[in-house]
Each structure stands twice: as structure tokens, then as C-alpha cells.
Amino acid sequence: MRIPDQNLWTGELLDLPLFFDWDPIVEDIRLSYSDPTDDDWDHGLLWVRHGLDRAGKFRWKAINTPRTRVMMREHLCMVCSRSCQRPDGRYWWLFVNDPDIAPDGTSITNLPPTCGACIPESLATCPRLAERSRVASVAGTSPYAATVDLYEPGPGDSLPVPAVKVCHEVNVLLDKGSEWLRYALGKQPWLMLHDLRDEPLVLAEQQEAQP
Numbered sequence: 001m002r003i004p005d006q007n008l009w010t011g012e013l014l015d016l017p018l019f020f021d022w023d024p025i026v027e028d029i030r031l032s033y034s035d036p037t038d039d040d041w042d043h044g045l046l047w048v049r050h051g052l053d054r055a056g057k058f059r060w061k062a063i064n065t066p067r068t069r070v071m072m073r074e075h076l077c078m079v080c081s082r083s084c085q086r087p088d089g090r091y092w093w094l095f096v097n098d099p100d101i102a103p104d105g106t107s108i109t110n111l112p113p114t115c116g117a118c119i120p121e122s123l124a125t126c127p128r129l130a131e132r133s134r135v136a137s138v139a140g141t142s143p144y145a146a147t148v149d150l151y152e153p154g155p156g157d158s159l160p161v162p163a164v165k166v167c168h169e170v171n172v173l174l175d176k177g178s179e180w181l182r183y184a185l186g187k188q189p190w191l192m193l194h195d196l197r198d199e200p201l202v203l204a205e206q207q208e209a210q211p
């Protein structure tokens with residue numbers, strides 16, 4: 001089975017210290033790296049930085065956060081990184097279970113899409129998908145939330161001060177003006193899915209029909 005591009009490799013883990021420092025944009029303290037770059041920030045949130053060289057060994061249950069952010073923003077396949085857009089402009093999406101539901105009834109997910117070419121192979125080779133899966137398409141997406149770790153300022157009289165982790169993997173909404181975002185390190189984005197529709201397994205059936 002192909003190793004999905006979304007997966008993290010051990011050599012991509014970076015042990016970067018986190019600090020709280022004054023940020024003139026928000027006019028308050030916020031979580032940061034010692035050498036933040038523009039790509040570390042999105043939706044007012046600092047995100048986990050990983051390497052991108054796929055060095056070391058892959059880890060099935062861990063995701064590379066920067067690659068995942070691009071996949072979800074640009075609708076690229078979690079397996080092969082190709083576009084998931086179909087000729088009709090919609091995007092293929094493959095779910096292990098049903099997507100989660102936001103309080104307003106809209107479907108939300110923390111899974112990137114899977115392209116039409118990779119869906120049959122994923123269904124045939126992934127044990128989790130063999131038990132239960134749902135093939136669908138969506139018209140579009142919008143940023144919704146993020147799974148984050150929360151930090152608070154450690155002891156110290158002058159900025160920057162070291163950050164101390166106080167909460168592991170909670171979900172926060174990407175609301176502009178949310179105070180939580182300044183204290184959070186983003187690990188996995190959640191998207192709101194627009195016009196989710198189930199799709200018949202045409203691709204898989206065609207493959208099975210071939211001699």
C-alpha cells in the first residue's frame with residue numbers, strides 16, 4: 001500500500017521551543033517560535049512546523065501539519081497530492097466514517113480529500129476503509145476550526161517568556177477575535193463542507209467489471 005503524502009516521517013519532527021512575545025499586530029502577547037515565518041501563521045493561529053523531506057521512518061498515525069494545511073486549503077489528495085477537482089468543478093472526498101456535524105447542521109471534517117484516481121486503491125487496500133467508508137463530493141469548503149494544543153506564559157519578568165503547554169488537543173473555532181487563538185498551536189485544520197453529496201462507487205465498480 002502506498003504511504004499517503006499526508007503522513008509524517010520521523011525525520012520531519014522538529015523540536016522547536018515556543019515563546020510568548022509581544023505582537024504589535026494584535027497589541028498583546030501571543031505564542032510564537034523564536035524565528036517565525038509568514039507560513040507559520042494562518043487564520044490568526046500559529047501552526048506546528050514540520051520538515052518536508054520525508055526523512056526517517058513514516059508514522060501511520062501522525063500527520064505532517066504543513067502538508068495537511070496545503071491539502072485542505074487547495075483540495076489536494078491526501079494520498080498523492082494531486083488535485084481532487086472533478087470535471088464538473090466539485091471535489092471528491094472519501095470518509096472513513098460519516099463526517100462530523102457542526103451545531104448548525106453543516107458537515108465538517110479534519111480529513112483532506114482523496115482524488116478520483118486514489119479512491120479505488122484506498123478502498124481496496126486500507127483495512128479501516130474496508131470496514132466502513134463513504135464516497136462523496138463537495139462543492140467547496142471554508143475554514144472552520146483547528147485541533148490545537150493550548151499554552152500559557154511561563155515564569156519570567158521580561159518578554160519573551162517560555163511557553164508552557166497546559167492543554168493537549170482541543171478544538172477551537174477559527175473565529176477572528178477569538179482570544180484562544182493567541183494561546184494555541186494548530187495541529188490539524190477542520191473544514192466546513194458545502195453541498196456534500198454521496199457518490200455511487202462508479203470507479204470501483206468499473207474496476208471490478210474488468211476481466
Ligand SMILES: [Zn+2]
Nearest residue numbers: 077080115118
Ligand atoms: Zn490521489
